[in-house]
Amino acid sequence: xxxxxxxxxxxxxxxxxxxxxxxxxxxxxxxxxxxxxxxxxxxxxxxxxxxxxxxxxxxxxxxxxxxxxxxxxxxxxxxxxxxxxxxxxxxxxxxxxxxxxxxxxxxxxxxxxxxxxxxxxxxxxxxxxxxxxxxxxxxxxxxxxxxxxxxxxxxxxxxxxxxxxxxxxxxxxxxxxxxxxxxxxxxxxxxxxxxxxxxxxxxxxxxxxxxxxxxxxxxxxxxxxxxxxxxxxxxxxxxxxxxxxxxxxxxxxxxxxxxxxxxxxxxxxxxxxxxxxxxxxxxxxxxxxxxxxxxxxxxxxxxxxxxxxxxxxxxxxxxxxxxxxxxxxxxxxxxxxxxxxxxxxxxxxxxxxxxxxxxxxxxxxxxxxxxxxxxxxxxxxxxxxxxxxxxxxxxxxxxxxxxxxxxxxxxxxxxxxxxxxxxxxxxxxxxxxxxxxxxxx
Amino acid sequence: xxxxxxxxxxxxxxxxxxxxxxxxxxxxxxxxxxxxxxxxxxxxxxxxxxxxxxxxxxxxxxxxxxxxxxxxxxxxxxxxxxxxxxxxxxxxxxxxxxxxxxxxxxxxxxxxxxxxxxxxxxxxxxxxxxxxxxxxxxxxxxxxxxxxxxxxxxxxxxxxxxxxxxxxxxxxxxxxxxxxxxxxxxxxxxxxxxxxxxxxxxxxxxxxxxxxxxxxxxxxxxxxxxxxxxxxxxxxxxxxxxxxxxxxxxxxxxxxxxxxxxxxxxxxxxxxxxxxxxxxxxxxxxxxxxxxxxxxxxxxxxxxxxxxxxxxxxxxxxxxxxxxxxxxxx
Numbered sequence: 001x002x003x004x005x006x007x008x009x010x011x012x013x014x015x016x017x018x019x020x021x022x023x024x025x026x027x028x029x030x031x032x033x034x035x036x037x038x039x040x041x042x043x044x045x046x047x048x049x050x051x052x053x054x055x056x057x058x059x060x061x062x063x064x065x066x067x068x069x070x071x072x073x074x075x076x077x078x079x080x081x082x083x084x085x086x087x088x089x090x091x092x093x094x095x096x097x098x099x100x101x102x103x104x105x106x107x108x109x110x111x112x113x114x115x116x117x118x119x120x121x122x123x124x125x126x127x128x129x130x131x132x133x134x135x136x137x138x139x140x141x142x143x144x145x146x147x148x149x150x151x152x153x154x155x156x157x158x159x160x161x162x163x164x165x166x167x168x169x170x171x172x173x174x175x176x177x178x179x180x181x182x183x184x185x186x187x188x189x190x191x192x193x194x195x196x197x198x199x200x201x202x203x204x205x206x207x208x209x210x211x212x213x214x215x216x217x218x219x220x221x222x223x224x225x226x227x228x229x230x231x232x233x234x235x236x237x238x239x240x241x242x243x244x245x246x247x248x249x250x251x252x253x254x255x256x257x258x259x260x261x262x263x264x265x266x267x268x269x270x271x272x273x274x275x276x277x278x279x280x281x282x283x284x285x286x287x288x289x290x291x292x293x294x295x296x297x298x299x300x301x302x303x304x305x306x307x308x309x310x311x312x313x314x315x316x317x318x319x320x321x322x323x324x325x326x327x328x329x330x331x332x333x334x335x336x337x338x339x340x341x342x343x344x345x346x347x348x349x350x351x352x353x354x355x356x357x358x359x360x361x362x363x364x365x366x367x368x369x370x371x372x373x374x375x376x377x378x379x380x381x382x383x384x385x386x387x388x389x390x391x392x393x394x395x396x397x398x399x400x401x402x403x404x405x406x407x408x409x410x411x412x413x414x415x416x417x418x419x420x421x422x423x424x425x426x427x428x429x430x431x432x433x434x435x436x437x438x439x440x441x
Numbered sequence: 442x443x444x445x446x447x448x449x450x451x452x453x454x455x456x457x458x459x460x461x462x463x464x465x466x467x468x469x470x471x472x473x474x475x476x477x478x479x480x481x482x483x484x485x486x487x488x489x490x491x492x493x494x495x496x497x498x499x500x501x502x503x504x505x506x507x508x509x510x511x512x513x514x515x516x517x518x519x520x521x522x523x524x525x526x527x528x529x530x531x532x533x534x535x536x537x538x539x540x541x542x543x544x545x546x547x548x549x550x551x552x553x554x555x556x557x558x559x560x561x562x563x564x565x566x567x568x569x570x571x572x573x574x575x576x577x578x579x580x581x582x583x584x585x586x587x588x589x590x591x592x593x594x595x596x597x598x599x600x601x602x603x604x605x606x607x608x609x610x611x612x613x614x615x616x617x618x619x620x621x622x623x624x625x626x627x628x629x630x631x632x633x634x635x636x637x638x639x640x641x642x643x644x645x646x647x648x649x650x651x652x653x654x655x656x657x658x659x660x661x662x663x664x665x666x667x668x669x670x671x672x673x674x675x676x677x678x679x680x681x682x683x684x685x686x687x688x689x690x691x692x693x694x695x696x697x698x699x700x701x702x703x704x705x706x707x708x709x710x711x712x713x714x715x716x717x718x719x720x721x722x723x724x725x726x727x728x729x730x731x732x733x734x735x736x737x738x739x740x741x742x743x744x745x746x747x748x749x750x751x752x753x754x755x756x757x758x759x760x761x762x763x764x765x766x767x768x769x770x771x
Contacts, residue, residue, distance in 0.1 A: 039518050042700030045509055109723065110578025110696060141618035142611040149610035194726045221578065225515035225700025227728035248577065251663040253702035276608075276666075366668075 027059045030074045041254030041293045044229045047263045082290035087268040096214050100178045100186040107219035109192030112247035116219045117189045118150030119281035125155050129184040134174030135160035136167040137191035168206045195234035216241040222249045228257035229264045236265045243270040250274045254293050329384040333376045374402035449758040453565040499532045514731035552765035554734045558743040568647040569654045570687035575694035577661030580722035585656050586619025587756040593623050601652040603643030604629035605636040608660040637679035644683045664709035677714045694720045697730035707736045718745035725750045
């Protein structure tokens with residue numbers, strides 16, 4: 001839907017370049033497109049109004065640079081302002097010099113608090129902290145069990161007293177235990193509560209008063225609509241939270257709620273939860289979120305993921321092989337596996353600017369990759385290094401071994417030989433280098 | 442439109458056998474009041490606007506502000522534009538003369554937008570299989586628990602719950618607690634086991650033990666995770682293998698605080714498991730649940746139940762007129 005913002009802006013501002021400057025009428029046209037985009041991203045209505053007014057002011061009379069088209073120019077202004085509004089570079093948790101550092105978690109029902117507790121615990125464990133969790137959700141059936149399980153997975157100690165006691169007392173007791181046991185961090189899980197539930201909000205205030213947390217984190221569902229602002233304002237009053245964990249960001253919600261919460265309460269978003277598994281948890285990047293809200297792809301995350309998976313030594317080895325024309329099917333398989341470690345292909349492709357909208361309903365069949373892997377692993381090492389020796393009977397054997405058919409094997413061998421040809425040309429310098437390609441754009 | 446549990450669920454029996462034909466008037470009013478209270482913020486916001494408009498002309502500014510109000514309710518830009526445009530046309534045509542007219546027509550249009558598709562749930566199968574799906578944290582397990590309770594206690598049906606959420610830690614324990622409260626049987630399997638197998642076993646168990654209704658819980662999943670959606674499609678296929686016309690009802694839970702993404706959720710879940718109704722949960726906060734209007738309008742999937750609080754009786758059949766009125770009336 002919104003990947004189209006750039007295009008919409010370009011359409012609205014198409015003829016501005018000849019005039020060299022953006023006029024009020026041009027800017028108004030652009031603002032309408034931006035307004036709609038932000039609303040569809042669930043950015044709070046008031047925030048949208050204020051924001052478009054700010055952007056309008058900055059865009060008015062802006063020089064249209066020769067190198068950029070006017071649409072891109074406005075997109076850049078919007079993106080800069082959004083990033084700024086979302087908290088610039090972001091920040092990390094601060095640890096108390098006198099442990100344990102106490103972190104209180106709060107949020108609506110179903111926002112993902114318990115899962116976030118586990119993820120944060122694991123994240124801090126990786127930084128070498130000794131982490132404990134306090135189970136203070138005594139209302140939802142089996143919430144304590146869930147925290148115990150999640151805690152075990154995260155390698156954190158869980159302090160629990162079942163569901164019979166007052167959560168305020170449990171929190172205080174857990175703090176005492178954490179102190180006695182010399183933990184670095186205590187994360188207090190609380191039950192989900194509605195921001196208008198006076199009794200439960202009062203209870204949260206009492207836990208806050210009794211445990212004096214160093215950081216209070218509000219867990220906000222990335223899919224929240226216009227109501228995010230009401231929720232955040234109320235939680236800010238009662239528990240004066242310090243930062244936000246944005247959950248369920250792995251969906252396709254634009255996450256306008258993040259922007260709204262930040263803009264209205266001034267509290268930064270510290271972490272984003274991006275998947276089902278416990279390690280799907282990362283520092284929040286305001287600039288990337290701005291681009292996501294605008295539907296501009298997320299190249300930085302993509303590069304980071306690639307870097308994480310790419311082994312430098314292997315990369316050098318690969319380069320040598322390509323140069324010496326020794327790139328075999330084994331290496332090809334290795335490449336495929338590295339690519340797959342970055343996550344589902346569809347989500348990787350969506351991070352590429354401009355591709356997101358085109359992908360739409362297209363699905364990448366991950367099983368196709370499994371099939372290729374099966375075919376290659378059904379070959380002998382000799383065959384993998386030198387596919388030229390694959391005769392009819394070998395191909396038949398491979399087809400049987402991989403549960404495919406000869407046609408599929410033929411296709412793979414053909415594609416691979418095409419690839420080798422391209423690589424040969426590359427290594428012989430017949431193709432422009434990447435550097436040249438980038439410059440010639 | 443159904444307003445009571447007896448009306449929502451088509452049992453094929455004389456309703457009087459298990460429950461009074463009509464709900465006591467007092468209780469109906471109680472529900473209305475409760476929903477109204479729970480939707481008070483919306484009502485106040487919209488009400489103030491509309492009340493003010495009684496004293497004003499029906500000018501551009503009124504419509505602009507009306508549009509803002511609907512956006513605030515998460516109705517979404519396209520559905521809002523359609524409603525506002527219609528009202529503007531009618532105002533220009535002279536059928537709307539005052540702010541009062543505007544209030545009345547807006548209520549009608551909102552209710553109309555919410556009214557779509559088959560509103561009841563047919564329980565005349567043997568057993569009736571209900572599949573519950575939705576994004577994480579939208580209230581699937583809680584909703585199942587409450588439906589089971591109502592079916593057992595109010596309609597006298599014997600219910601079997603299938604603990605198909607084998608992924609989330611302690612999900613089975615949570616459903617077990619509900620089964621105990623409702624007095625329902627439960628079929629469960631080891632964590633991490635195949636949810637399709639749980640569904641399969643549950644239906645055969647229900648046949649063997651003579652249960653009337655099987656409600657199948659599934660793990661919460663984001664609609665964008667293809668492999669998890671494939672898994673859900675498989676659960677559905679396995680159910681159909683066990684009982685060709687099942688599931689008879691597939692309910693999608695949508696959190697009322699959800700914004701425009703709710704539309705994508707409904708779209709993709711419908712593609713995968715042919716959703717027949719929405720359960721709009723957590724309407725008791727300040728969220729307005731307007732996304733349900735957008736879903737009904739864009740996709741033609743009706744809301745069948747709403748959750749307006751934590752208590753058992755706070756899960757209620759959805760009534761578009763009440764919903765629209767509660768949003769608008771002062």
